[in-house]
Amino acid sequence: MKVILQQDVKGQGKRGQMVNVSDGYARNFLFPKNLAVPANADNVNKMKMQDKARAAQMAAEKAEAEAIAEKLKAIVVKIPAKAGSGGRLFGAVTTKEVSEALLAQHEININKSKLVQDEPIKSFGTYQLKAKLGYEISGAVNVVVTEDK
Numbered sequence: 001m002k003v004i005l006q007q008d009v010k011g012q013g014k015r016g017q018m019v020n021v022s023d024g025y026a027r028n029f030l031f032p033k034n035l036a037v038p039a040n041a042d043n044v045n046k047m048k049m050q051d052k053a054r055a056a057q058m059a060a061e062k063a064e065a066e067a068i069a070e071k072l073k074a075i076v077v078k079i080p081a082k083a084g085s086g087g088r089l090f091g092a093v094t095t096k097e098v099s100e101a102l103l104a105q106h107e108i109n110i111n112k113s114k115l116v117q118d119e120p121i122k123s124f125g126t127y128q129l130k131a132k133l134g135y136e137i138s139g140a141v142n143v144v145v146t147e148d149k
Contacts, residue, residue: 001026002039004047009035016047062135069139071108072131077101077141080148083124093121093145098129102141110141121145 001023005013009030013019018039021030030036037043079101083089095115102108116130121143129141 003030003036004039004043005030005036007035016051018044018047058135062137065133065135065137068108068110068133069131069137071106072139072141075106075108075142077105077143079143079145081124081145082148087124089122089124089145093143095129098141098143115141 002018002020003026004018005015008014012021021036026036026038031038077098079093079097081089081093095112095117098115099110099112102110110131110133114132114134116132121127124145124147127143127145129143131139131141133139
């Protein structure tokens with residue numbers, strides 16, 4: 001019996017796949033637990049429509065990530081920080097602070113977990129952080145740490 005999986009089923013396949021299983025397995029296990037639906041014409045069409053919608057959504061998200069990467073090239077994020085003698089900061093500038101400053105100054109929302117910081121920022125100066133925007137697209141965030149007065 002051909003069925004369309006509604007969720008990942010160990011040993012059978014992933015969500016959205018059409019697989020061939022025994023009649024008893026489908027009737028007694030997959031259908032009662034809503035893990036699969038029969039592969040009739042309506043369900044196959046619905047699956048194809050969902051695949052098209054998912055592909056369109058992925059294309060839109062990829063285009064948005066590319067647009068954000070282009071915006072990041074032209075902007076500089078300024079972060080004021082307090083420091084002691086010798087220009088060393090009290091603490092360090094974190095990706096959370098960079099994310100919040102990016103949102104406040106340029107209205108670009110990038111999650112702090114998507115910003116990659118090679119080493120901690122512990123002194124004044126200009127730094128460049130990598131932003132992983134998804135779909136193998138990354139951008140560079142230019143950060144300037146200035147003295148807080």
